[in-house]
Structure formats: structure tokens, C-alpha cells
Amino acid sequence: MEAVNPMRPARVDGWIARLFPPACVLCGAPEQGHDLCGPCSDDLPWIRHGCSRCGRPVPLQAPTGPCGACRWPSAAFSRVVAALVYEYPLDRLVSLCKYQQRIDLGRLLGELLAARIALLAAAPAWTMPDLLLPVPLHPRREAARGFNQAAEIASVAGRRLGLRADARLASRVRETGAQAGLPAAQRARNLRGAFLASPDCAGLRVAVIDDVITTGATAMALASAARAAGALEVECWAVALTW
Numbered sequence: 001m002e003a004v005n006p007m008r009p010a011r012v013d014g015w016i017a018r019l020f021p022p023a024c025v026l027c028g029a030p031e032q033g034h035d036l037c038g039p040c041s042d043d044l045p046w047i048r049h050g051c052s053r054c055g056r057p058v059p060l061q062a063p064t065g066p067c068g069a070c071r072w073p074s075a076a077f078s079r080v081v082a083a084l085v086y087e088y089p090l091d092r093l094v095s096l097c098k099y100q101q102r103i104d105l106g107r108l109l110g111e112l113l114a115a116r117i118a119l120l121a122a123a124p125a126w127t128m129p130d131l132l133l134p135v136p137l138h139p140r141r142e143a144a145r146g147f148n149q150a151a152e153i154a155s156v157a158g159r160r161l162g163l164r165a166d167a168r169l170a171s172r173v174r175e176t177g178a179q180a181g182l183p184a185a186q187r188a189r190n191l192r193g194a195f196l197a198s199p200d201c202a203g204l205r206v207a208v209i210d211d212v213i214t215t216g217a218t219a220m221a222l223a224s225a226a227r228a229a230g231a232l233e234v235e236c237w238a239v240a241l242t243w
Contacts, residue, residue, distance in 0.1 A: 025108065026089055035108040045085040046116070047241065055080035055213065055236075056243045072216045077208075077223060078233050082241035083116035086212050090240050094211055098149050106149050109211060109239045110156025117161055117237065129207040129235060132158050132165035135222055136195065138172040153239060154209040165209070169198040170222060191221035202230025213238040 023030055024037035031037050036044075047057045051067035053074055058067050066074065084090050097105035120126055134150035142148050151167040158165030174194045206226050208219050213236065223234040 025093070025105070035104070035111070044112070045087050045090060047082055047084060050080075050082060052079055053077075054216075055082040055238070055241050057085065072220060076216065076220045077236045079235040080213070080216075080238075081117065081120065081235070082213060082238045083113050084240045086214075086240035086242045094149075094240065098145070098211070101146055103147050103152060106147070106152030107156050109149070110153040111160065113153060113209075113237060113239050114157040114160035117157065121161075127205075128161070128163060129233075130164065130204040131169070131201065131206050132163055132209050132237075133170050133197070133201070133206050133222065133226060134165065134167050134209045135218055136167065136170050136172045138174075138176075141172075149211050150209055153211060157209070157237070169200055170225065171196050191217050195222045195225040197222070197225040197229035197231070199229055201226050203232055205233040206231045206235070208234060208236045210236070210238045212240045212242065214242045 022032065022034075024040050025035050026040040027037060029037045029040075034041075047055070049058050049060050049062070050056060051058050051062075051070065053066040054070040054072060056067060056069065056071075086094070093105050093108065096102040097109060121128065132154045134148065134154035136142075136150075137145065137148045148167065151165075154165040154167065157163070172194055173196045176191055176194050206223075208222050208226065210219050213219060216236075219236045219238070223236065226234050
């Protein structure tokens with residue numbers, strides 16, 4: 001749905017809405033105020049119950065605590081939350097957002113993450129972080145892409161959840177090249193020392209925000225930088241998780 005332009009008369013926005021009514025990005029059904037219709041949202045590969053350590057889907061009746069198949073060390077994060085499994089159609093939406101300059105889909109991905117967190121936050125034991133810290137792109141990569149999808153996701157999720165999101169508090173100081181397709185060990189080596197976090201993270205509970213967790217190497221490298229800057233606790237939130 002096109003955002004209202006404050007420099008344009010309201011009647012013009014009304015004409016545009018009538019000529020080009022908002023529609024679901026997946027099925028094209030008319031929608032009012034949402035990027036997805038209800039049925040398409042319900043059909044997404046949601047992670048209804050996830051392991052508290054690695055975020056992977058677990059059965060409803062599974063015991064609390066680590067799932068026993070966690071793919072990264074317990075010291076990496078205090079908690080991992082992923083909203084969805086990285087499969088169709090979510091993989092298509094992420095690809096369009098990142099590689100076809102569909103920044104509008106960054107908004108949708110942020111909404112999906114916020115919806116999942118809002119459900120989890122209804123539990124009495126849940127505590128919110130103080131800061132959402134999106135995974136930064138190297139300046140050359142961000143300039144080529146035109147935006148940082150993780151920053152867009154964090155910004156939208158932060159607004160929906162009433163949390164501070166600040167992309168200025170971390171930077172990618174070393175360009176690592178494309179990570180897709182590399183094994184976990186190689187990714188971890190490439191990302192060692194790639195991020196720098198601001199001292200303003202000191203004493204805060206931080207949630208690292210990414211679009212997709214594959215091996216976890218990128219999020220873990222940023223988490224390490226945040227802890228080096230004095231972050232009190234670091235968890236990871238992602239829109240999607242491969243498994």
C-alpha cells in the first residue's frame with residue numbers, strides 16, 4: 001500500500017487508492033491497510049514453537065530449554081527467536097526485498113517479526129530488550145543495494161513493539177564478500193572482526209536483528225562486537241530461519 005505523502009492533498013491520495021487499491025503481495029486480493037491478506041498470512045511457514053537457544057521449530061509438547069540439536073554454542077545468545085521457516089513463499093519475499101530493491105517488502109518483513117514477538121511477549125516471563133541492533137552492511141554493499149534490509153526490519157519492528165532501534169550503533173568495518181553458499185566454518189572465519197559496536201551499547205540488553213539466520217555466523221559476529229562494547233546481554237531476532 002502506498003504511504004500517504006504529507007505534501008500531497010488528501011483528495012489526491014483518495015483518487016490513487018481508488019485507482020490502485022491496495023492488494024495482498026502474494027495473491028493480489030484487495031486489502032485495506034495490510035500487505036498480506038488473512039489467509040496468506042495464516043499460510044506462511046510460521047514457527048509456532050521454537051527452541052529457546054537456537055530458535056528452530058520444536059513440537060508443542062517438547063520440554064523447555066535447548067532442543068538438543070542446537071547449531072551454535074549456548075554462549076552465542078541468551079535467546080534466539082525466528083518468526084518463520086525460510087521456505088516458500090517467505091524466501092521469495094526476502095529475495096525480492098534484498099535483490100530487487102523492494103524496500104516495501106522490508107516493511108512487511110518487519111511486521112511479520114513484530115507479530116511473532118508480540119505473541120511471545122504476552123507470556124509473563126518474557127522480557128523485552130533495551131535496543132534493537134540491525135546487522136549492518138558494509139558501506140559499499142549498502143550503497144550498491146540502496147538500503148539495508150535488516151535496518152528496515154528493525155525500524156518497523158521497533159515502532160510496532162515500542163522499542164528503540166538504532167542502526168548507527170554498529171558498523172561493518174571489514175568487507176567480507178558474499179557469504180551465501182559458504183560452509184559455517186568459513187563464514188565464521190570471514191566474519192571475525194568484521195563488526196564494531198558503539199560504546200553506547202554498554203549496559204544494555206541488545207537484540208541483534210537479521211532477515212535470515214542460516215549458520216548464525218553473521219549474527220554471532222555482531223553479538224560478539226556488542227558484548228565487547230559492554231552490552232549486558234545479547235539475543236537474536238530474525239524474520240526467518242533455515243533448518
